[in-house]
Amino acid sequence: MRYLATTGLGIEGILKNEIMLLGMMVEQVAPGYVVYEGSDDGFILSNLSLRTADRVFLLLDEFQAETFDELFDALVVYPFEDLLGEEAEIIVNAKSYRSELFSLRNIQQIAKKAIVTRLGRVYQRTVLPETGPSYPIMIRIDHNRVRVLLDTSGEPLHRRGYRISGKLAPIRENLAASLVLMSRFFGKGPFIDPMCGSGTIAIEAAMIARDIPPGHRRRFIFEDWFETNRSDIQAELMSRVKPTAEFSIQGFDIDPAAIRLAIKNAKAAGVYQDIELAQADVKDFTTEQIGGTIVTNAPYGARMGSDKEVAELEAALVERLLGQDTFRLGLLLGNQSFSRGLKRRPNKVRKLYNGRLVTYFYQFEPTRKW
Structure with a gap:
């Protein structure tokens, strides 16, 4: 077929x-x-x-x-x-x-x-x-x-069935999973999203770490047509799910309402126990962990404020995130020229789309071994 x-x-x-x-x-x-x-x-x-x-x-x-x-x-x-x-x-x-x-x-x-x-x-x-x-x-x-x-899908596959509606403009689930996989995170080592919003990237990382099939909570249009062996196939997939994530997964955001929504989404996705979610400003970000992965969807487009706020955010990204030199780093931004003048140059820049919004995924490999 x-x-x-x-x-x-x-x-x-x-x-x-x-x-x-x-x-x-x-x-x-x-x-x-x-x-x-x-x-x-x-x-x-x-x-x-x-x-x-x-x-x-x-x-x-x-x-x-x-x-x-x-x-x-x-x-x-x-x-x-x-x-x-x-x-x-x-x-x-x-x-x-x-x-x-x-x-x-x-x-x-x-x-x-x-x-x-x-x-x-x-x-x-x-x-x-x-x-x-x-x-x-x-x-x-x-x-x-x-x-x-x-x-055969019906509703688009990014609609996993766990996300609760809110006022935030979240990243689509399949794009979030793509960023995690592009960053070569497969559950080994710590994972951090320092601007997690409603938690989608951290949730997708947890699902990847535990081998949870993304479509197991939803219905597909093919189920309206004829009897299938979906239950058998799903049971086989679920039998491979790990009970917990092996390493820590963290999500932080400055907005307490976003963290509350992220907690609800993580619970709905069945990975709440795998993710540490807390209120924190990326401008204060620091971690004692080494050798992990940082992936985040920075505000862009309508989510951005004044030019001053944009400059302050990008300065924080440079100081706080690029300084984590043992981490593999992935930043999704709306700014095509973000990397100009940086001492730590991105190893790859990918042009991606979040819905109809053009974005750029800046990827940085670790510069120091641990």
């Missing part, structure tokens, strides 16, 4: 590694997605396990099309009845990149017409009721190459 998992730009390599660790074969890595092959229930394992993916799709078909007639003719012969019953609600979305077919509305309409025509012929119905389970189909066209995809 072929699958396509989407992710944020710049995170594809991390997602590829996750897929390979699940024992599946990667076929293609491209901007924003990874195509791979797995067993017939690989989509269940993927939805439960992938920390950095946005969605997991079944890759149903693939063909060339430069006209709407070619699109219709290729779709109307595909056996959609193997997956969709006669009462299926058919939801079609489309994306197009540098292709002859670029009108998303027309692509959606033609694709929907072809699928309905096909099912109408098979089920001998002139009108399909569409009162049953929803089947979100994505028509993705890239340089005239059409991929027909069926979304």
